[in-house]
Amino acid sequence: MLCDICKKNPATVHLTEIIDEQMNELHLCEDCARHKSAAMEQQFGLSDLLAGMADFEKPEKDEEKVIVKCPNCNLSYADFKKIGRLGCGGCYVVFRKYLAPLLKRIHGSNQHAGKAALKEKNISRPARKMADLGDLKAELQKAIQNENFEEAARLRDQIKKISLEQDNA
Amino acid sequence: MQINDLLNHTSEWLKGTGPNSDIVISSRIRLARNLNKYPFPHWASKMQLEEILVKTSEAMAKIDMLKSSTLFRLADLDAIDKQFLVERHLMSIEHSQKTEHKAVLVDDEEIIALMINEEDHLRIQLMQSGFNLFEAWDIINRLDDALAGLLDYAYLDDFGYLTACPTNTGTGMRGSVMLHLPALVMSRQIERVLAAIAKLSFTTRGLYGEGTQASGNFFQISNQVSLGHGEDEIIENINGLIRQIIEQESQARQILLSKNKEILEDRINRSLGILRSARIITSQETIELLSMVRLGSDLGMIKDIDRRTINELFIITQPAHLQKLENKKLTSDERDLKRAQLIRKKLNLMST
Numbered sequence: 001m002l003c004d005i006c007k008k009n010p011a012t013v014h015l016t017e018i019i020d021e022q023m024n025e026l027h028l029c030e031d032c033a034r035h036k037s038a039a040m041e042q043q044f045g046l047s048d049l050l051a052g053m054a055d056f057e058k059p060e061k062d063e064e065k066v067i068v069k070c071p072n073c074n075l076s077y078a079d080f081k082k083i084g085r086l087g088c089g090g091c092y093v094v095f096r097k098y099l100a101p102l103l104k105r106i107h108g109s110n111q112h113a114g115k116a117a118l119k120e121k122n123i124s125r126p127a128r129k130m131a132d133l134g135d136l137k138a139e140l141q142k143a144i145q146n147e148n149f150e151e152a153a154r155l156r157d158q159i160k161k162i163s164l165e166q167d168n169a
Numbered sequence: 170m171q172i173n174d175l176l177n178h179t180s181e182w183l184k185g186t187g188p189n190s191d192i193v194i195s196s197r198i199r200l201a202r203n204l205n206k207y208p209f210p211h212w213a214s215k216m217q218l219e220e221i222l223v224k225t226s227e228a229m230a231k232i233d234m235l236k237s238s239t240l241f242r243l244a245d246l247d248a249i250d251k252q253f254l255v256e257r258h259l260m261s262i263e264h265s266q267k268t269e270h271k272a273v274l275v276d277d278e279e280i281i282a283l284m285i286n287e288e289d290h291l292r293i294q295l296m297q298s299g300f301n302l303f304e305a306w307d308i309i310n311r312l313d314d315a316l317a318g319l320l321d322y323a324y325l326d327d328f329g330y331l332t333a334c335p336t337n338t339g340t341g342m343r344g345s346v347m348l349h350l351p352a353l354v355m356s357r358q359i360e361r362v363l364a365a366i367a368k369l370s371f372t373t374r375g376l377y378g379e380g381t382q383a384s385g386n387f388f389q390i391s392n393q394v395s396l397g398h399g400e401d402e403i404i405e406n407i408n409g410l411i412r413q414i415i416e417q418e419s420q421a422r423q424i425l426l427s428k429n430k431e432i433l434e435d436r437i438n439r440s441l442g443i444l445r446s447a448r449i450i451t452s453q454e455t456i457e458l459l460s461m462v463r464l465g466s467d468l469g470m471i472k473d474i475d476r477r478t479i480n481e482l483f484i485i486t487q488p489a490h491l492q493k494l495e496n497k498k499l500t501s502d503e504r505d506l507k508r509a510q511l512i513r514k515k516l517n518l519m520s521t
Contacts, residue, residue, distance in 0.1 A: 010502065012451065072206065072208075073208040075208075075212060085209060085211050085288075086332075086333060088203075088207065088209055088212065088323070089206070089324070089331040092325055092328050092338075093325070099328075103335055103396055106335055106394075107339060107394045107397050108370075109397025111327055111396075111397060112327060112328055112329030112330075112396060112397075113397055113398055113402070114339060114340035114342070114400045114403075115310070115399075115400060116324070117317055134327065
C-alpha cells in the first residue's frame with residue numbers, strides 16, 4: 001500500500017481521524033506521518049483547550065492578569081493562557097484567584113483530599129487559610145445539621161471574617 | 170544494567186499473571202511530582218534542569234527500593250534505544266523527544282520507572298501484571314514517601330501536589346488499566362462502553378498512552394480527575410468501572426461462544442495460521458492477529474501457546490525491538506520480513 005499523501009513511499013503508519021463524527025482512515029509513510037502529526041498538534045493542542053477554559057473567567061481585571069508575574073519564575077497569567085502550563089509551584093499561590101475556579105471546572109473540586117507531602121515547611125500562609133476555611137465550612141454544615149445554632153452563628157462569623165481578609169489581601 | 174540486558178528480560182507487566190489476566194493486561198499508577206522553587210521543566214533554564222536532574226537522581230540513589238535500578242540519561246541514548254524504552258512502556262513518547270537534561274530510571278524487574286524532567290520534574294510510574302491497582306498504589310506510595318523525605322516537593326494544603334499542567338494538580342495521580350476487549354469490539358458494543366466511560370470522566374487511550382489510537386482491541390482506561398478525591402477513592406472508582414467492563418467483556422465472550430462458536434474458531438485459527446506462515450507482516454497486522462490468538466488462548470481454543478508468549482510477541486515485534494534484536498537499523502520493508510520470521514520461529518517452536 002502506498003502513502004495516501006505523497007503516493008510514493010509505502011504506507012507504514014495507520015491513522016484514524018475523527019472529524020465531525022466522520023471516521024477517516026489514513027495510511028501514511030513515516031515522513032508524511034511526521035508532518036501530519038506536527039500539523040495536528042498545531043491545529044489543536046491541550047494548551048488551546050486549557051486556555052479556552054481559562055477564558056471563561058470574567059473579563060474583569062484582565063489587565064492585572066497580563067501585568068502580574070510570578071515573582072519566583074516570571075510567568076504571567078497571559079503566558080499561562082498561551083502555553084497551557086504553569087511556570088512553577090509559586091504560580092499557584094500568585095494566581096490562586098484565577099486558578100481556584102479553573103481547577104474546580106477541570107476536577108469538580110479545588111480542595112486536595114489525598115495524601116499530604118511529608119515536609120510541611122514551605123507551605124505558604126494563604127494556603128493554610130484556604131484549608132482552614134474549608135474545614136470551617138464543613139464544621140458549619142455539621143453544626144446546622146445538629147441544630148447547634150449558636151455554634152453555627154459563631155462559625156459563620158468566623159468564615160465571613162476570613163473571606164473578607166482574603167478579598168482584601 | 171545496560172539497555173541491551175532488557176532485551177532478554179520479560180517486563181513484569183507482560184508476564185500475563187495477576188488477577189483477571191485473561192482480560193486485563195496490566196495496571197499502572199503514575200504520580201507527578203515537582204520540586205519546590207524550581208520552574209517546571211518547560212519553563213526552566215538549562216542550568217536549572219541540570220540541577221533538578223542531579224538533585225532527583227542523587228535522592229533516588231539513596232533509596233533502598235531503588236537499589237537494583239539504572240539511570241539512563243536520554244542524551245546518551247540513540248534513537249532506537251529511546252524508542253525501545255517507549256515500546257516497553259518505560260517512558261512516554263513525549264519524554265523521548267528533545268532529550269537534553271532528561272533521564273529515566275528503570276528497576277531490574279521493570280516494575281518501577283521514574284522519568285526526570287518530562288512534563289513535571291518527576292513522573293513516578295509503577296507497573297503490575299493483571300488487575301492490581303491497589304498493590305501498585307501500595308508500592309508507589311512507599312516510594313513516594315521515601316522521595317518526599319529527601320526532596321522538597323511543591324505542595325499546597327488546598328491544591329495538593331502542584332504540577333505544570335492543572336489537569337494533574339492535587340494527587341498528581343493517574344491510574345490506568347490496559348484491557349483487551351475483543352468480544353466487545355466484535356459484538357459492536359464497544360462504542361457504547363467507551364461513551365459511558367467518557368461520561369464518567371475517565372479517558373480511553375491506545376497502547377502507548379496519550380494521543381495514540383486504540384488498536385488490536387487494546388484499550389487503556391484511566392482517571393481524568395486528580396483533585397478533590399483521595400488516592401484510595403480514585404483507585405476504588407477506577408476499580409469499580411473496570412470490574413463492570415470485565416463483566417461485560419466476559420459476557421460478550423460467552424455469547425460469542427454460544428452463538429457463533431464456529432465463526433469465532435475459524436477467525437482465531439485463521440489468525441494463528443497467518444502468523445505461523447506469513448513471510449511479510451506489518452506491526453499493525455501483527456497486533457490485530459495476535460489479539461485474536463490471545464482470545465483463542467483465553468477461551469481454551471488454542472492450547473499450545475501460553476499467554477506470556479503472546480504478550481511478549483506484542484512487544485518484541487515492535488520496530489525498535491526488532492532492530493535491537495537484529496542489532497542494526499532496518500527499513501520498514503526489512504522489518505516486515507524480520508517480524509514475520511521472528512513470529513514464525515516463536516509460534517512454530519511452541520507447537521512441536
